[in-house]
Each structure stands twice: as structure tokens, then as C-alpha cells.
Amino acid sequence: MATKRAVLLDYGHTLVNLVRPETHILDAYRAINQRLEQELEREVPEAAELIKRVSIAVDDAIGDSYRTGAEQEVDIVELYRNALASLDIEIHPETLQWVIDQEQTAWFNGIVPSRHAAGVLATLRERGLKLCIVSNAAFPPKSMRDQLRHIGLWEYFDATVYSSELGVRKPNRAIYEEALRLLGAQPEEAVFVGDRLREDVRGPRNVGIQALLTHEFRREEPTWWGIDVEVLTSLADLPKAID
Numbered sequence: 001m002a003t004k005r006a007v008l009l010d011y012g013h014t015l016v017n018l019v020r021p022e023t024h025i026l027d028a029y030r031a032i033n034q035r036l037e038q039e040l041e042r043e044v045p046e047a048a049e050l051i052k053r054v055s056i057a058v059d060d061a062i063g064d065s066y067r068t069g070a071e072q073e074v075d076i077v078e079l080y081r082n083a084l085a086s087l088d089i090e091i092h093p094e095t096l097q098w099v100i101d102q103e104q105t106a107w108f109n110g111i112v113p114s115r116h117a118a119g120v121l122a123t124l125r126e127r128g129l130k131l132c133i134v135s136n137a138a139f140p141p142k143s144m145r146d147q148l149r150h151i152g153l154w155e156y157f158d159a160t161v162y163s164s165e166l167g168v169r170k171p172n173r174a175i176y177e178e179a180l181r182l183l184g185a186q187p188e189e190a191v192f193v194g195d196r197l198r199e200d201v202r203g204p205r206n207v208g209i210q211a212l213l214t215h216e217f218r219r220e221e222p223t224w225w226g227i228d229v230e231v232l233t234s235l236a237d238l239p240k241a242i243d
Contacts, residue, residue: 004242006185007124008176008209010194011135011144013217015117015235016151021110025055028106032099039095045087054083055103062138069198071172073163076100076138104143108150114216116236121156123239130183133160134175134192136199141165158183170196171203180207191242193232196220201229212241 012018029047036044045053058079065074077093080100084091091099114120124131137144141162148154159182163169166178180190187208194200194211195218201211202225213222216234232238 002186002188004129004189004191004210006130006132006180006183006190007238007242008132008134008179008190008192008204010192010196010200011133011137013195014193014200014214015114015133015153017112017114017217018107019110019112021106024106024109025051025103028102029055032102035095035098036089036091039091040089044089050087053087054080054099057083057086066136066169071169073136073167073169074138076140076164079138100140101143104139104146108147111147111151113151113153114235116216116234117153118156120235120238121153125156127239129242130158130185131156132179132183133157133162134170134179135160135162136169137162137164139164170199171206173203173207176204176207176209180209193235193238197222197225197227197229201227212238214238 009015026047029050033044033047033050061079062074077096077100080096121131135144141164144162145154145160148157148160159179161175161179161182163175166175168174180187190209192200192204192209192211193214195214197213197220201213204211211229212232213220213229214232214235222229222231230241232241
């Protein structure tokens with residue numbers, strides 16, 4: 001077996017848990033309401049209605065796309081534009097990007113890192129392993145990288161790869177190959193850690209990357225798909241699993 005040189009990690013429900021921060025999202029949409037009314041010089045729906053017709057509508061559209069198993073990532077800007085258009089709201093591209101950024105900044109308050117994350121990542125770096133986030137994420141890569149900075153984990157990673165910048169999602173092989181390219185590693189030199197059987201076990205294995213399944217935040221059972229894979233109770237088990 002080749003010596004391991006790289007660890008690729010999923011983000012949501014692997015490195016962090018995600019809990020929708022309702023209060024902060026409401027505050028964000030109050031600010032959005034005020035700016036839209038000023039720019040459009042007319043009344044627009046109040047924050048709660050905007051959340052229902054824009055924020056939740058966008059979330060639902062993303063969820064629907066993922067449930068189909070499609071490997072092409074959605075265009076997040078188009079989803080927000082369409083949601084606002086359903087309210088007869090058309091705004092400049094700069095304002096539209098600001099709306100997206102406001103909601104994403106609110107989400108910083110809903111990120112709960114694994115309590116093992118910093119210690120485990122530090123241990124892996126001390127061993128000389130290169131680390132890369134490989135995540136399906138519809139939102140802009142800058143926002144996703146800012147999340148890592150916000151939770152104090154950015155410094156541990158040599159690279160990050162998000163579906164929103166490649167245009168394709170796991171389990172499309174291109175996303176794993178991009179991570180390997182950025183780290184300068186061969187498939188047999190890498191380990192992938194994630195919480196989903198399709199995207200984080202079968203996908204990496206199809207490229208020749210060893211896979212580990214974590215149950216810290218979500219539990220997909222290997223028996224569901226008849227997959228034989230090592231299961232980590234939490235991220236704390238990772239260093240031992242790649243000894």
C-alpha cells in the first residue's frame with residue numbers, strides 16, 4: 001500500500017455541523033428589505049415574507065436538484081434572481097450579490113465545528129499530510145472559504161475545492177481529481193473522509209482513493225448499499241485510521 005500523503009475532507013456534517021440560524025437570517029433579511037426599498041423606492045415584502053419567498057425557496061431549489069442526483073451544480077445567482085423576480089423585484093447584479101452575501105454571512109452563526117476538528121487537523125499536519133476540503137456547495141467559493149476563516153480552521157488546509165467553482169458535484173470524478181492536482185498527490189496516496197456513501201465513499205473509490213465514513217453528525221449505514229467501509233465514530237478516530 002502506498003504511503004498516504006494527503007487527506008481530503010468533506011465539509012458539512014463531517015468537519016462541521018450546520019444549524020440554520022433563524023434569528024441571524026431574519027436580521028439579514030431586515031437589512032435586505034431596507035436596502036431594496038431604498039433602491040427601488042417602493043415597498044417590498046417584509047423580512048419574514050422575503051425569507052419564505054427567497055431564502056427558503058432557494059434552499060428548496062437546491063435540495064430538489066440534489067435529490068435528483070444531478071452532478072451539475074446549480075447557479076446560485078440565478079436561483080436568487082428568479083426568487084426575487086417572483087416578487088416582481090429586479091435589482092442590479094451588485095445588489096443581488098450583496099443579498100447573497102448577507103444571507104451567507106448570517107449563516108456563519110449556524111456553523112458548529114466538530115470539537116475534535118482543530119486537534120485532529122493539527123495532528124495530521126504535524127505528520128506532514130496535506131489537507132484539502134472537497135465539498136458540494138452551491139454558494140460562492142469565497143463565502144465557503146470565509147466560513148473556514150470564521151471558525152478558525154482555514155490555516156490547516158493546503159487547498160479547498162467546491163462544486164460551485166468547478167460546476168460539478170461529487171461524485172463526479174473531476175472534483176476529486178482537482179483536489180489531487182492541487183495537492184500534488186496520486187489517488188493511492190490519498191484518503192477521503194465524509195458522511196455520505198455516494199459522494200464520499202463510492203465517488204472517491206471510483207478514482208482510486210481510499211474512503212472512510214464518519215458518523216459524527218449523520219449516519220448513513222454501509223449496509224444500505226452493501227458497501228464495506230471503515231466507519232469513524234467521530235473525527236477523533238481519523239489519525240488512528242490512517243496510521
